[in-house]
Amino acid sequence: xxxxxxxxxxxxxxxxxxxxxxxxxxxxxxxxxxxxxxxxxxxxxxxxxxxxxxxxxxxxxxxxxxxxxxxxxxxxxxxxxxxxxxxxxxxxxxxxxxxxxxxxxxxxxxxxxxxxxxxxxxxxxxxxxxxxxxxxxxxxxxxxxxxxxxxxxxxxxxxxxxxxxxxx
Amino acid sequence: xxxxxxxxxxxxxxxxxxxxxxxxxxxxxxxxxxxxxxxxxxxxxxxxxxxxxxxxxxxxxxxxxxxxxxxxxxxxxxxxxxxxxxxxxxxxxxxxxxxxxxxxxxxxxxxxxxxxxxxxxxxxxxxxxxxxxxxxxxxxxxxxxxxxxxxxxxxxxxxxxxxxxxxxxxxxxxxxxxxxxxxxxxxxxxxxxxxxxxxxxxxxxxxxxxxxxxxxxxxxxxxxxxxxxxxxxxxxxxxxxxxxxxxxxxxxxxxxxxxxxxxxxxxxxxxxxxxxxxxxxxxxxxxxxxxxxxxxxxxxxxxxxxxxxxxxxxxxxxxxxxxxxxxxxxxxxxxxxxxxxxxxxxxxxxxxxxxxxxxxxxxxxxxxxxxxxxxxxxxxxxxxxxxxxxxxxxxxxxxxxxxxxxxxxxxxxxxxxxxxxxxxxxxxxxxxxxxxxxxxxxxxxxxxxxxxxxxxxxxxxxxxxxxxxxxxxxxxxxxxxxxxxxxxxxxxxxxxxxxxxxxxxxxxxxxxxxxxxxxxxxxxxxxxxxxxxxxxxxxxxxxxxxxxxxxxxxxxxxx
Numbered sequence: 098x099x100x101x102x103x104x105x106x107x108x109x110x111x112x113x114x115x116x117x118x119x120x121x122x123x124x125x126x127x128x129x130x131x132x133x134x135x136x137x138x139x140x141x142x143x144x145x146x147x148x149x150x151x152x153x154x155x156x157x158x159x160x161x162x163x164x165x166x167x168x169x170x171x172x173x174x175x176x177x178x179x180x181x182x183x184x185x186x187x188x189x190x191x192x193x194x195x196x197x198x199x200x201x202x203x204x205x206x207x208x209x210x211x212x213x214x215x216x217x218x219x220x221x222x223x224x225x226x227x228x229x230x231x232x233x234x235x236x237x238x239x240x241x242x243x244x245x246x247x248x249x250x251x252x253x254x255x256x257x258x259x260x261x262x263x264x265x
Numbered sequence: 266x267x268x269x270x271x272x273x274x275x276x277x278x279x280x281x282x283x284x285x286x287x288x289x290x291x292x293x294x295x296x297x298x299x300x301x302x303x304x305x306x307x308x309x310x311x312x313x314x315x316x317x318x319x320x321x322x323x324x325x326x327x328x329x330x331x332x333x334x335x336x337x338x339x340x341x342x343x344x345x346x347x348x349x350x351x352x353x354x355x356x357x358x359x360x361x362x363x364x365x366x367x368x369x370x371x372x373x374x375x376x377x378x379x380x381x382x383x384x385x386x387x388x389x390x391x392x393x394x395x396x397x398x399x400x401x402x403x404x405x406x407x408x409x410x411x412x413x414x415x416x417x418x419x420x421x422x423x424x425x426x427x428x429x430x431x432x433x434x435x436x437x438x439x440x441x442x443x444x445x446x447x448x449x450x451x452x453x454x455x456x457x458x459x460x461x462x463x464x465x466x467x468x469x470x471x472x473x474x475x476x477x478x479x480x481x482x483x484x485x486x487x488x489x490x491x492x493x494x495x496x497x498x499x500x501x502x503x504x505x506x507x508x509x510x511x512x513x514x515x516x517x518x519x520x521x522x523x524x525x526x527x528x529x530x531x532x533x534x535x536x537x538x539x540x541x542x543x544x545x546x547x548x549x550x551x552x553x554x555x556x557x558x559x560x561x562x563x564x565x566x567x568x569x570x571x572x573x574x575x576x577x578x579x580x581x582x583x584x585x586x587x588x589x590x591x592x593x594x595x596x597x598x599x600x601x602x603x604x605x606x607x608x609x610x611x612x613x614x615x616x617x618x619x620x621x622x623x624x625x626x627x628x629x630x631x632x633x634x635x636x637x638x639x640x641x642x643x644x645x646x647x648x649x650x651x652x653x654x655x656x657x658x659x660x661x662x663x664x665x666x667x668x669x670x671x672x673x674x675x676x677x678x679x680x681x682x683x684x685x686x687x688x689x690x691x692x693x694x695x696x697x698x699x700x701x702x703x704x705x706x707x708x709x710x711x712x713x714x715x716x717x718x719x720x721x722x723x724x725x726x727x728x729x730x731x732x733x734x735x736x737x738x739x740x741x742x743x744x745x746x747x748x749x750x751x752x753x754x755x756x757x758x759x760x761x762x763x764x765x766x767x768x769x770x771x772x773x774x775x776x777x778x779x780x781x782x783x784x785x786x787x788x789x790x791x792x793x794x795x796x797x798x799x800x801x802x803x804x805x806x807x808x809x810x811x812x813x814x815x816x817x818x819x820x821x822x823x824x
Contacts, residue, residue, distance in 0.1 A: 157504075178300050179386065181426025185503045188423050193538060206426070210287065210296075210304055217422035240283045243272055245416040247543035248423070255272045255416070256550065263549050 309383035469520030567598025682722030689722030691739025699776035
């Protein structure tokens with residue numbers, strides 16, 4: 098059973114990710130693939146629950162953003178340990194489109210050794226790979242207290258610190 | 266040179282702790298092999314033929330004497346007493362123990378060093394001209410720009426899982442000594458018509474099995490836009506670079522398959538979104554970084570010395586070294602002195618712990634405590650008073666580090682080859698020695714002049730063979746070591762890829778083939794000023810081909 102970390106807290110896994118063939122649940126929020134979201138858009142939008150959208154990591158946000166901007170949850174896919182395409186999607190969602198909703202990472206790379214990088218790219222919740230110990234994963238967010246890049250996180254950003262101390 | 270502040274130091278300390286934890290989880294069996302592999306590579310640790318190999322980062326080739334002493338200590342304590350300088354200005358150890366690597370990293374961190382991103386599919390060490398800050402033909406010192414880029418690239422969260430490795434190099438001189446056009450991003454610092462500083466940006470150069478000279482993607486990028494433009498290039502690459510085939514995953518293939526015009530358009534479109542955002546440098550960022558690379562307090566009376574001229578007259582061995590291994594410094598009375606790591610009987614780039622200690626000592630005494638590593642696998646004392654050169658030479662000679670061959674045929678560059686590397690098809694160190702034996706006579710080498718021989722043990726091309734004036738590539742033929750030869754490559758401003766001479770050559774004949782190429786060159790050159798490259802470009806392959814193959818019956822075609 099995969100654990101869920103949201104905003105640096107272990108929380109009950111309340112995310113239902115539907116297969117494309119599966120019927121929508123009677124109650125409760127769920128997530129569909131981008132393809133299903135596009136295909137059944139009118140019907141899904143007519144439901145009274147929140148429907149999240151899961152993007153393939155090849156999706157080009159410039160062409161689909163208009164269909165996503167009112168979603169409260171966008172799911173990014175990290176299919177393999179070494180496939181980092183969704184990191185760029187996360188950055189674009191936060192930086193380019195100022196997306197304020199939840200970004201959830203799922204897939205084989207959602208592990209102890211990558212979630213701080215994901216967090217620093219703008220992802221705030223993590224459906225951990227099944228073999229991961231959520232308490233061990235929580236420690237990952239403290240691996241580095243600061244960073245050189247002004248990414249989309251709130252941690253201490255070194256160039257900003259330098260500018261501040263310069264202007265004192 | 267750049268010195269860490271509290272933030273830099275904290276970051277490398279945190280990295281040591283992180284890697285120690287990763288190693289422990291691997292040894293405890295809770296971190297899978299393939300994942301630990303990806304993580305250890307991001308710390309420069311390969312598992313090689315006989316043992317792990319650890320690659321330590323030397324940012325743009327700058328080392329302090331304290332750091333070199335630590336490198337010596339590591340060689341003694343954790344390895345077999347030596348290290349190997351690479352073609353990307355880094356140093357490698359061939360025999361560390363996996364369990365001890367966290368301790369090595371802790372030792373490195375104590376002298377502001379690390380192994381971060383020296384391997385793996387991420388942004389690698391930033392390289393530059395080894396004569397930065399002292400070269401006569403330099404526009405501005407490139408090192409502040411290198412360091413700004415190094416910091417931006419270090420643990421960049423978005424670009425740690427790229428399709429493939431990514432290398433960035435800077436040049437700021439008319440003669441490119443950093444081979445920028447065979448890098449994923451090559452940056453030439455320039456001034457525009459209005460006198461403003463900025464960059465020419467080349468993207469998609471590279472060696473390996475598809476060698477490509479990087480095309481120009483931007484004619485002039487304003488100085489403050491360095492990082493945002495790099496970020497735009499990397500973002501396009503991270504999203505669209507191929508991940509289905511590791512041999513087609515470098516950005517050069519993306520540029521080639523997309524087409525330069527379209528690729529450039531995508532980068533420019535991405536850049537337009539971010540150019541005025543957080544990544545835009547502020548003048549104070551540059552000022553702050555430049556303050557790390559100020560000129561030394563040079564001896565104003567250095568040029569008044571007359572003893573150097575006397576020594577040159579009195580000691581012909583010293584004069585030969587001075588002629589070959591010294592370069593002109595921009596400060597009167599100073600010289601740039603090369604420490605040759607290309608002695609006969611030693612693998613190119615290798616240096617012992619004792620030599621490292623002695624080099625550190627010499628730099629403290631005579632060159633402001635700094636040492637540089639070059640991408641041609643030598644070391645440099647960048648700031649030596651002429652009156653001290655004789656003492657430096659005497660000591661280097663005792664150490665076996667004064668071979669007067671910089672830029673000559675035996676100053677060849679070479680990967681570790683089959684002797685150490687698990688990727689290699691063929692040995693390169695033994696061939697280097699054969700070439701040494703044939704051309705042992707240094708006077709003869711001087712007559713031949715500057716020829717760059719570059720040799721790789723496999724087509725990954727760590728020895729940059731495709732841009733050697735003479736390139737040698739090890740290939741495997743039914744379990745035997747054979748070599749493909751190219752002529753006419755160059756990594757400098759006139760960058761070009763070498764042309765194959767024809768069928769590959771056996772191990773026994775390869776050094777002899779180099780001799781034949783040199784003979785044809787000597788017979789055909791108009792004067793000593795016409796280099797092999799120029800002669801080759803004038804007379805073409807035919808005369809070389811005839812000589813190589815008519816008299817090399819052992820050669821046979823590769824099917």
